Amino acid sequence: MKRHKTACCFTEKSLFTSVARKNTNTNKMKALICRTVRSMALAALLTACGSASAFYNPHVGRWINRDPIGEEGGNNLSAFLGNNAANHIDAFGKVKFEGCAGKEDQINGGFENFCKKLNDPAFNCCLNHFNIPGKLKWMCDNRDNLTVKCEADNTGSCKDACGWSLPGGQTIHLCPTQWNSAGCGDVGCTLLHEMTHMIGHPFEKWPQKVEKCLGCGGQ
Ligand SMILES: [Zn+2]
Numbered sequence: 001m002k003r004h005k006t007a008c009c010f011t012e013k014s015l016f017t018s019v020a021r022k023n024t025n026t027n028k029m030k031a032l033i034c035r036t037v038r039s040m041a042l043a044a045l046l047t048a049c050g051s052a053s054a055f056y057n058p059h060v061g062r063w064i065n066r067d068p069i070g071e072e073g074g075n076n077l078s079a080f081l082g083n084n085a086a087n088h089i090d091a092f093g094k095v096k097f098e099g100c101a102g103k104e105d106q107i108n109g110g111f112e113n114f115c116k117k118l119n120d121p122a123f124n125c126c127l128n129h130f131n132i133p134g135k136l137k138w139m140c141d142n143r144d145n146l147t148v149k150c151e152a153d154n155t156g157s158c159k160d161a162c163g164w165s166l167p168g169g170q171t172i173h174l175c176p177t178q179w180n181s182a183g184c185g186d187v188g189c190t191l192l193h194e195m196t197h198m199i200g201h202p203f204e205k206w207p208q209k210v211e212k213c214l215g216c217g218g219q
Pocket residue numbers: 193197203204207
C-alpha cells in the first residue's frame with residue numbers, strides 16, 4: 001500500500017508540473033492529492049488513484065474525509081449542495097460553478113459521461129496525440145481547480161458560440177444557447193472541447209478532433 005501511494009503521488013506531481021506549472025496553488029493541490037489518497041487508503045477504498053472525492057461511512061454515520069473543494073465551496077463547510085441535496089447531485093464534489101443555478105446536474109453529468117470516455121482505447125487511437133488524453137484526464141480528475149461559468153446568452157464571446165476558454169485558463173465559460181442546441185450537442189462535448197483549449201491548444205484543430213473522437217459528431 002505504501003509503495004502504491006508513493007508512486008501515485010509521484011505520477012500526479014509529474015502531470016501537475018506539465019499542466020499547471022504556474023499555478024500558485026500547486027503546493028496546496030499536491031497536499032490535497034496526497035491527503036486524499038491517505039483518506040482513501042484508510043477507508044480501504046483505494047482501488048485507483050485520482051478518483052477520490054468524499055466518502056460517507058454509513059457505519060459511523062459521517063463523512064470520513066473533507067469535501068475536496070474545502071473553503072472554496074463556501075465558508076460553511078457543513079453545507080452540501082446549497083442545502084438542497086434533494087434536488088441536486090454532487091457526483092465529484094469538485095467543480096465550482098458561477099451563474100449556473102439549476103444547470104449543475106447537467107454539467108456534472110457531462111463531466112461524468114465524457115471524462116469516462118477518455119479511458120477508452122478507441123478514443124486514444126482515434127485522437128492519436130501523445131499527451132492530450134493524459135492532460136484531459138488530469139483535468140477531469142482534478143476539477144477542484146476548475147470553475148464553470150455560465151455566461152449571458154448570445155452576447156460578447158458567447159455570440160453564436162457553445163462556450164469559450166483561454167489556453168492556461170482555469171474557467172470554462174459556457175454559453176446558455178448550448179442547452180438543447182443541435183450545433184453544440186451534449187454539454188460534455190463542450191466541456192472537453194474547452195478543456196482542450198485550456199491545456200494549450202488555441203486553435204480549433206485539436207478541440208474539434210477531441211469532440212469527434214468522443215463521438216460528439218463532426219464539429
Ligand atoms: Zn473552440
